[in-house]
Amino acid sequence: MTILTNQATYRILDASINRATEGLRTLEEYARFALDDAEISGELKSIRHDLTTVTNQHLDRLRLIEARDTPGDVGTAIGEAAEYQRASVQAVIAAASSRIAQSLRVIEEYGKTIDANFAAQVEQIRYRHYQMAAALELQAFKATRASQLAAAQLYLLMDGGESEDQFVASIEQLAAAGVDIFQLRAPELDDRTLYERACVGAAVAKKHGRLFIVNDRVDIAVAADADGVHVGQEELPAAAARAILGARRLLGISTHSIEQARQAVDDGADYIGCGPVFTSRTKQFDRYVGPAFLNQVSGSIHLPAFAIGGIDEHNVAKVIETGCHRIAVSGAIRDAEDPVHAAEALKQCLMQAG
Numbered sequence: 333m334t335i336l337t338n339q340a341t342y343r344i345l346d347a348s349i350n351r352a353t354e355g356l357r358t359l360e361e362y363a364r365f366a367l368d369d370a371e372i373s374g375e376l377k378s379i380r381h382d383l384t385t386v387t388n389q390h391l392d393r394l395r396l397i398e399a400r401d402t403p404g405d406v407g408t409a410i411g412e413a414a415e416y417q418r419a420s421v422q423a424v425i426a427a428a429s430s431r432i433a434q435s436l437r438v439i440e441e442y443g444k445t446i447d448a449n450f451a452a453q454v455e456q457i458r459y460r461h462y463q464m465a466a467a468l469e470l471q472a473f474k475a476t477r478a479s480q481l482a483a484a485q486l487y488l489l490m491d492g493g494e495s496e497d498q499f500v501a502s503i504e505q506l507a508a509a510g511v512d513i514f515q516l517r518a519p520e521l522d523d524r525t526l527y528e529r530a531c532v533g534a535a536v537a538k539k540h541g542r543l544f545i546v547n548d549r550v551d552i553a554v555a556a557d558a559d560g561v562h563v564g565q566e567e568l569p570a571a572a573a574r575a576i577l578g579a580r581r582l583l584g585i586s587t588h589s590i591e592q593a594r595q596a597v598d599d600g601a602d603y604i605g606c607g608p609v610f611t612s613r614t615k616q617f618d619r620y621v622g623p624a625f626l627n628q629v630s631g632s633i634h635l636p637a638f639a640i641g642g643i644d645e646h647n648v649a650k651v652i653e654t655g656c657h658r659i660a661v662s663g664a665i666r667d668a669e670d671p672v673h674a675a676e677a678l679k680q681c682l683m684q685a686g
C-alpha cells in the first residue's frame with residue numbers, strides 16, 4: 333500500500349514538475365521574443381532553473397522517471413475543447429500562468445509527504461511566480477494595446493445615440509466597417525447615462541477588438557473600464573489625468589500647434605489629436621490649423637497623431653498628402669446617408685495610403 337501510494341505521489345510530482353517548467357518556458361519565450369524584456373525573461377528563467385535545482389536536490393530523479401506512465405495516464409484522453417483554443421497571445425499567457433501556479437501548489441502539497449524542506453522551497457518559488465506572472469500579464473496587456481493603437485487609422489467621435497441598443501448596434505456595424513477607435517463624446521448626456529453608455533460601449537468595442545475612449549471625463553473612463561480618455565488644452569492637465577487613469581489606460585491630448593504637440597509627447601500622451609484641420613459641422617472654431625500643421629507633426633512627432641476637424645471622403649486625400657494616415661471624424665460618418673459605407677470608404681483611403 334505504501335509503495336503504491338509513494339509511486340502515485342512521485343507520478344503526480346513528475347507530471348506537475350513537467351507542467352510547471354513547460355509553463356514557465358511558455359511565459360519566458362513571450363517575455364524574451366515578444367516583449368524583449370530581459371528582466372522578466374531572466375527572472376522566469378531563474379524560477380525555472382531553481383525549480384529544477386530544488387527538485388534534483390530533494391527528490392530522487394530516477395524514482396520520478398520510473399513513476400512516469402504516459403500511455404497509462406487516463407488524463408491524456410480527457411481533453412477539454414478550450415485547451416485547444418486560445419483567442420489571443422494574452423490568453424496563452426493567462427492559461428500558462430494559472431497552469432504554473434496550480435502545478436506549483438500541487439508539487440508543494442504532495443512534496444510535503446516526502447520532504448518538508450522541499451515543499452517550503454517550492455512555496456517560495458510559487459510566490460516568485462505570482463509576482464512575475466502579474467508583471468508579465470501587465471506588460472503583455474500594455475504591448476497589445478499599444479500595437480492596437482499604432483495600427484489604428486480610423487477614429488470615430490460619437491454621441492450616445494437614441495438608445496443604448498442603437499448605440500451598441502452602431503458600434504458593432506461600424507467596427508465591422510473598419511472603425512478602429514470609438515470615442516464617446518456626448519456633452520449633452522447626464523452623468524448616469526454617460527457612464528452607462530461608456531460601460532456598454534467599452535465592453536462591445538472590446539468584444540470586437542476595438543478601442544474605446546471617453547471624451548473629457550477621466551472619472552467615467554476609469555469607472556466604465558474604458559481604454560482611455562481624451563482631453564483638450566483647457567481640460568485636466570496630462571499629469572492629473574494620468575494620476576487618475578494609471579499607466580495602463582490611454583491618454584489622448586488635443587493639439588493645435590507643434591509646440592503643443594511636443595508638450596503632449598513630454599507629458600506622456602499615448603496619442604494626439606491634431607486640428608481643427610477644416611471647417612467642422614460638429615464644432616465651431618475661430619481658427620483652423622489646416623494641413624500645414626499636419627506636415628509639421630508628420631515630420632517630427634513619433635506618437636500616433638489623428639488629424640481632426642471637417643475631414644470627409646472629399647478632403648481626406650489632402651490629409652494623407654501631409655504624411656498623416658490617421659483621422660478622427662464625426663460628421664463624415666454620423667451625417668452620411670449610409671454611415672457604414674462612409675466608414676468603409678474612409679478606411680479604404682487610409683489603408684491604401686499605408
Ligand SMILES: Cc1ncc(COP(=O)(O)OP(=O)(O)O)c(N)n1
Pocket residue numbers: 487489515517547548562563564565567584585586587604605606615638640660
Ligand atoms: C481624437 C480627438 N482629437 C481632438 C479632440 C478635441 O478635443 P477638445 O479640444 O477637448 O474638444 P472637445 O471634443 O472636448 O469638444 C477630440 N475630442 N478627439
Ligand SMILES: Cc1ncsc1CCOP(=O)(O)O
Pocket residue numbers: 489607608611612613614615640641642643660661662663664
Ligand atoms: C471635437 C472636435 N475638435 C476638433 S474638430 C472636432 C469635431 C470633429 O467632428 P467633424 O469630423 O464632424 O468635424
Ligand SMILES: [Mg+2]
Pocket residue numbers: 547548562563564567
Ligand atoms: Mg475636450
